[in-house]
Amino acid sequence: MSVTHRTGSAARGSPDYGRTGGDRGRKKHGRGSNGDGNRTAARTRRQRGYQWEDTLVKRFNSSEGWKAFRLGSPSTGLPDILAVNPKRGYLVAIEAKSGSGTTLSVPAEQVERCRVWADTFSAFKKRHVILAYKFISKRRIGTAEYRPRELREFYKVRGHRSKTAECICTYDGRFYTKREGLDSGYRVPVRGAECVMPFATRQPVEAVRGARIIF
Numbered sequence: 001m002s003v004t005h006r007t008g009s010a011a012r013g014s015p016d017y018g019r020t021g022g023d024r025g026r027k028k029h030g031r032g033s034n035g036d037g038n039r040t041a042a043r044t045r046r047q048r049g050y051q052w053e054d055t056l057v058k059r060f061n062s063s064e065g066w067k068a069f070r071l072g073s074p075s076t077g078l079p080d081i082l083a084v085n086p087k088r089g090y091l092v093a094i095e096a097k098s099g100s101g102t103t104l105s106v107p108a109e110q111v112e113r114c115r116v117w118a119d120t121f122s123a124f125k126k127r128h129v130i131l132a133y134k135f136i137s138k139r140r141i142g143t144a145e146y147r148p149r150e151l152r153e154f155y156k157v158r159g160h161r162s163k164t165a166e167c168i169c170t171y172d173g174r175f176y177t178k179r180e181g182l183d184s185g186y187r188v189p190v191r192g193a194e195c196v197m198p199f200a201t202r203q204p205v206e207a208v209r210g211a212r213i214i215f
Contacts, residue, residue, distance in 0.1 A: 044097075052098035052134050053080050059199040066198065075112040079114045084124065085198075090215065091124035093117045093160075097169075098134040100146065106131050106167045111158060118160035128214060129158040130195065133169040134202075153202040158210060173207045 006079035030188050060083045068083035081094040093114035097104040111129065118127040133154045138146040149171075152182035156167065156175050165177035168187060173194065194203070194211040203211075 030112055048098045048136070049080075049096065052132070053096045056081055056094065056096055056132060065139075079110075079117055082117065085215075088123075088215075089125040091118065091121050091127045092130055093128075093130075094130045094132055096132045096134070098136060100136050100138055100140040102135075102139065102171045104133045104135065104169050108164050108166045111167055112164040115158070115160050115162070115164060126214070127160050129160055129162070131156045131158065131167055131169070135171050139171075150204075151202055152204055154207060155195050155197055155201070155203065156190075157195040157214060158193070162209045173204065 008056050013041040013053055025174055057068045057070055060066045060081075064089045065085045065087050067085075068081055071078035071080065071082055079093040080096045081092075083094065084090065089126050095106045095110050095114055097106055111131070118129055121127065130165060133156070135149075135152045137151040139149045141147050152171060152173075154173050154175075156169060158167065165179050165188075167190075168176045168178060170176075175190045175193050191192055192210075192212065194207050196211050196213045196215070198215040
């Protein structure tokens with residue numbers, strides 16, 4: 001599949017005292033091994049997320065008139081990235097997701113914090129919430145097993161007045177929302193959400209055909 005490059009203007013349990021010391025040692029060792037694996041996976045996800053955010057910030061900052069900032073970890077209650085173009089009156093709050101699966105999801109609370117920030121800076125006349133999804137060039141098919149695939153990026157715009165919901169993107173670019181309390185398999189398709197960014201991307205050609213040009 002061809003790729004387009006767009007250029008814009010520019011739990012631990014309680015100890016089991018009934019077991020022997022050797023049994024306890026083996027059980028503890030097992031927990032430690034699993035814990036090490038979980039910590040490694042979590043560290044990999046954090047590094048992958050940081051790299052994706054850093055890439056987006058650099059892309060914005062290399063585009064004419066734009067200035068972007070990483071705002072910190074999710075616990076701070078801030079968007080991943082805030083980008084502004086004061087001369088043209090743009091403000092963009094961004095949540096960035098990167099992974100090796102076939103779907104990537106932005107939880108409703110993360111969409112909401114972007115919406116709140118977009119609403120706060122009313123001096124900017126053109127405010128948008130963008131969910132930036134990156135499917136890396138390998139698909140996880142098992143524990144530490146991967147299969148090569150095409151790297152893909154999708155940029156889904158949510159109006160800052162849109163209803164808050166979990167937002168899900170698939171590897172083939174389909175986009176859904178899922179309201180809180182609904183069955184996990186119930187998704188509402190959203191069409192026309194893909195947008196063209198003001199810098200070069202790895203969006204598939206078919207994703208940008210008819211995409212919204214908001215910048």
